[in-house]
Amino acid sequence: MSQTYDAIIIGAGVMGASLAFHLSQRGSKVVILEKKTVASGATGHSSGLIRMHYDLQVEAQLAFESYQYFANWKEKVGGDCGFTRTGFLQIEPRANEAKMRGNVENQKKLGINTSMISASEVKEIAPDFTTDDFDFAAYEPDSGYADATLTTNSFLESAKRQGATLIQDCEVTGIQISGGKVNGVTTTKGVFFAPIVINAAGNWGAQIGKMVGLEIPMVTWTHDVAFLVRPKGLRPFPAFIDDSIAMYGRPEGSSLVLAALEEDSFRNEEPGVESQKTAPEFIERLIEKICQRMPKMEESGVHSIHVGRDGLPPDQRAIFGPAGPDGFYLACGLSGTGFKTSPIAGRAMTEWILDGAPKSVDISSFHFDRFASGKLLKGEHAYGNIWK
Ligand SMILES: Cc1cc2nc3c(=O)[nH]c(=O)nc-3n(C[C@H](O)[C@H](O)[C@H](O)COP(=O)(O)OP(=O)(O)OC[C@H]3O[C@@H](n4cnc5c(N)ncnc54)[C@H](O)[C@@H]3O)c2cc1C
Numbered sequence: 001m002s003q004t005y006d007a008i009i010i011g012a013g014v015m016g017a018s019l020a021f022h023l024s025q026r027g028s029k030v031v032i033l034e035k036k037t038v039a040s041g042a043t044g045h046s047s048g049l050i051r052m053h054y055d056l057q058v059e060a061q062l063a064f065e066s067y068q069y070f071a072n073w074k075e076k077v078g079g080d081c082g083f084t085r086t087g088f089l090q091i092e093p094r095a096n097e098a099k100m101r102g103n104v105e106n107q108k109k110l111g112i113n114t115s116m117i118s119a120s121e122v123k124e125i126a127p128d129f130t131t132d133d134f135d136f137a138a139y140e141p142d143s144g145y146a147d148a149t150l151t152t153n154s155f156l157e158s159a160k161r162q163g164a165t166l167i168q169d170c171e172v173t174g175i176q177i178s179g180g181k182v183n184g185v186t187t188t189k190g191v192f193f194a195p196i197v198i199n200a201a202g203n204w205g206a207q208i209g210k211m212v213g214l215e216i217p218m219v220t221w222t223h224d225v226a227f228l229v230r231p232k233g234l235r236p237f238p239a240f241i242d243d244s245i246a247m248y249g250r251p252e253g254s255s256l257v258l259a260a261l262e263e264d265s266f267r268n269e270e271p272g273v274e275s276q277k278t279a280p281e282f283i284e285r286l287i288e289k290i291c292q293r294m295p296k297m298e299e300s301g302v303h304s305i306h307v308g309r310d311g312l313p314p315d316q317r318a319i320f321g322p323a324g325p326d327g328f329y330l331a332c333g334l335s336g337t338g339f340k341t342s343p344i345a346g347r348a349m350t351e352w353i354l355d356g357a358p359k360s361v362d363i364s365s366f367h368f369d370r371f372a373s374g375k376l377l378k379g380e381h382a383y384g385n386i387w388k
Contacts, residue, residue: 005031005165007196007353008185010172010208013043014148014339015331016200017155018346021077024162026354031194032164033187035171038156039149041202045308046148046339047225047258049239049250051088052112053103053138055379056317060107061361062341062348069343070146077343078161079154082147086251087125087238090138091293092383096243097136102381104138114140126237128296133244145239145250145258148339155346172201175211175328182212182327196353198329203311204271205319205332212324217371218333221312221387222266224278224305226286228257231299240293246388247289256303259290263388269309276307310336315376316385320349320358323368329353330368336387 007023009016012034023030034040050070054060073081092100100116107114117139119131125139156166167189174186175197184193199208209216230251239250241262249259265279283302290297311333313319318341319333331349338345348358358364370376 003190003192005029005192005194007198008033008192008194009198009200010185011041011200011202011204012038012152012156012166012168013041013200013202014039014152014155014342015202015334015346017152017159018342019198019200019331019349020159020164021155021162022346022350023353024159024164026350028354030159030164031192032156032166033170033172033185033192034166034168037168038166039152042308042310042334043148043152043339045223045225045306047248047250047260048145048148048339049088049248050083050146050340051090051143051239051241052107052114052140053088053090053241055099055103055382056377057106057110057380058361058363058365059317059341060112061110062344062363064110064112065344065361066341067142071142073154077154078158081151081154084144084146085142086144088140088143089122089126089238089240091134091240091242091244092137093244094134096383099381099383100136100138103379106380112140113142114138127235128237128294130293130295143239151339172208177212177325180325182325195327196329197327198331198349200331202332202334203309205311205330207271209324209330212328214324214368216319216330216333216368218311218313219268220271220309221336222269222279222307222309223260223336224265224282224307225258225260226283226305227252227303228259228290228297229301229303230255230257231296234294234296237294242293243383245289245292247286249290257297257300259286261286261289262386267312271309273309278305278307310334310338312336312387314371315378316387317377318345318366319368320345320363320366321352321368
């Protein structure tokens, strides 16, 4: 087997898979090297929320353009992504109402189907929600959730049909550089050559960066998620982010409810840690909060809990673009929100690599240089960090 390619992608999470799909669609001969198995990192633990409400306009645009994939998956990619339309509600404390209005107006300019709705309209959409602590919420009828592992596998199956090669159980151990340019990687399965190497190693991205002398400012963000039993008689409700009590949730099929917290999870664990230990009193805190918003959940029970990890840069936004030696690219540190934006991010990265600039969405502000120049990403009507 020839081990010479046009591009090497490190990591078979959803980001690496989207890159493999888009690069191979443009005719590049790519290999994806994965140290464990497909979706064994953050992707396999993702809650899969698909929403477009962001306070940073370019992230809302990434989510909106990616939504076109999720809603038309079969035609655009092939296979299935498991998209389920439930609608999406963004709930903010009253003090953030003006910011939320500003964000909704910005999102409408992008063409996103979103609006501010009153607390009584929320009651119509989610009759079992308490609504006495806010006057308005932002609502997206088209949003919902998808299956991140299925999404990744469909990207990879289509990439393989387009000529891409996937090699699992293959850990990248070093990156070869000659004359200031990358020319390949060393792995537990031998040496692979390519003039382009893309770091799509998620939470391990900083380790890969060190292989080319880059100090990527990123910590490990650990995130605990619970599946709760859906009480009999709980009426329909949309996926939601509730910043007023720092949690989010969504239906999972017809018999479960997925829920998680935005606060007080572990930080800076070893990227490869396998531990499924949750933060102190995670489940007690989660149940208290979800019952605040959905009192009927008092009749629920815990089905299961899982723990996942993603890479978190200081501004809690992904890192995209060239960095370090010629031919080396970053697409990592997706900050606990990168599943829903991965389709168009993979396409924009492909344009950056093959055409010299991202075109579908201008993601140049996500460049690694922002850390040195102090141009950290911040929304026009910023709510503050999502992960507290
Ligand atoms: C619990 C949880 C819930 C989330 N919920 C949502 C959500 O609701 N909506 C949303 O949009 N986003 C969500 N996210 C974020 C989203 O899932 C991630 O941003 C996204 O999956 C990251 O994908 P990735 O490909 O960058 O990284 P990963 O999926 O972590 O993939 C990186 C891969 O690189 C491999 N790798 C690492 N080092 C090497 C090496 N040396 N050699 C070869 N391979 C290597 C790893 O094994 C891994 O498979 C969530 C994240 C978590 C953890």
